[in-house]
Amino acid sequence: MERKNFGTHVSALYNQYLEDLFNQVLEMGSLVERQLANAVLAVQNADLDSAREVVALDKLINREEMEIDRLCVRVLARQQPTASDLRLVISAIRIAVDLERMGDEVVKIAKLVSNLAQLDDQACRNLQGYKQLIEISARANDMLKMVLNAFARLDVKDCAAVIEEEERVDDLFKVAMQEVTTRFKQSDSDVECLLELVYALRASERLTDHARNIAESVIYLVNGQDMRNIDAERLSTLLEELND
Numbered sequence: 001m002e003r004k005n006f007g008t009h010v011s012a013l014y015n016q017y018l019e020d021l022f023n024q025v026l027e028m029g030s031l032v033e034r035q036l037a038n039a040v041l042a043v044q045n046a047d048l049d050s051a052r053e054v055v056a057l058d059k060l061i062n063r064e065e066m067e068i069d070r071l072c073v074r075v076l077a078r079q080q081p082t083a084s085d086l087r088l089v090i091s092a093i094r095i096a097v098d099l100e101r102m103g104d105e106v107v108k109i110a111k112l113v114s115n116l117a118q119l120d121d122q123a124c125r126n127l128q129g130y131k132q133l134i135e136i137s138a139r140a141n142d143m144l145k146m147v148l149n150a151f152a153r154l155d156v157k158d159c160a161a162v163i164e165e166e167e168r169v170d171d172l173f174k175v176a177m178q179e180v181t182t183r184f185k186q187s188d189s190d191v192e193c194l195l196e197l198v199y200a201l202r203a204s205e206r207l208t209d210h211a212r213n214i215a216e217s218v219i220y221l222v223n224g225q226d227m228r229n230i231d232a233e234r235l236s237t238l239l240e241e242l243n244d
Contacts, residue, residue: 014078018088021071022152025092025099028064029148031057032099032106036141036207039106042113043134043200046125054110061103068096083224091221095151098210098217102144105210108203109137112196124193128183132176133201139169140207147214154222159215160242166212173205 035057042050072089075081081089112133116124124130143162150158180201184194216227219242 011079014075017071017075017078018085021068021075021088021092024064024068024071025095026148026152028061028068028096028099029144029151031061031064032102033141033144033148035061035103035106036137036144039109040134040137040141042110043137046113046117048113048117051110051113054106058103058107061100065096065100068092087221087224091217094217095214098213102207102210105203105206109133109200112200115196116193119192119196124190124196127190127193127197128179129176129197129201132172132179133197133204136169136172136176136201136204136208139165139172140204140211143169143208143211144214147211147218150215150218151221154218156219156222156242159218162215163212166208169205169208173201176201 035054038050038053038057041047042054072093075085075089143165146158146165147162149155150162177198180194180198183190219225219227
């Protein structure tokens with residue numbers, strides 16, 4: 001499937017509605033991408049200005065989700081959509097929800113920077129698990145870029161790569177949490193820092209979950225394959241097919 005396939009209807013106005021929907025999803029995605037990039041900078045450099053920018057962008061992202069909902073209603077109300085048009089509407093709604101939730105998780109990571117500034121932020125940044133937080137957040141940003149590119153080009157191979165990366169990040173997250181848990185047992189002097197780190201690590205891991213969800217929505221849009229609740233064996237087979 002190619003994006004131009006959504007512009008073949010007799011009604012030029014209807015074609016424009018579909019194009020607007022595509023563009024609105026990409027616009028919302030670019031805002032979340034910018035937000036996440038700021039969060040990575042904030043965590044890497046203890047940059048409070050970048051952390052504030054993250055919070056400010058969240059309001060814009062919420063408005064984008066509402067606009068996507070409005071455009072979906074417009075498409076449905078215009079005329080009887082084809083099967084592929086319906087998949088676009090469903091996928092757009094799902095992707096918008098995941099992007100909005102990603103924005104919420106990014107805010108949690110940014111708040112870590114603000115909260116640590118009130119503590120001994122350098123000592124907190126030296127804790128085990130902080131480096132993994134930076135790495136997971138950066139990898140989540142790469143996954144988001146990849147999945148938005150997959151949506152723009154309707155490329156399921158990029159989606160397969162995102163799903164595989166999410167599983168690798170899960171392993172990294174487990175290692176980080178083990179290190180933080182060990183630190184909890186060793187000392188009670190870093191409790192506040194460790195709690196903030198746990199919240200941020202969980203938020204960063206959820207970012208990759210949502211990126212994977214978006215990849216699954218793109219796969220559904222392109223070939224109609226519902227990826228929800230798929231078992232490990234079927235998933236492995238499908239990823240092999242997507243990579244061929």
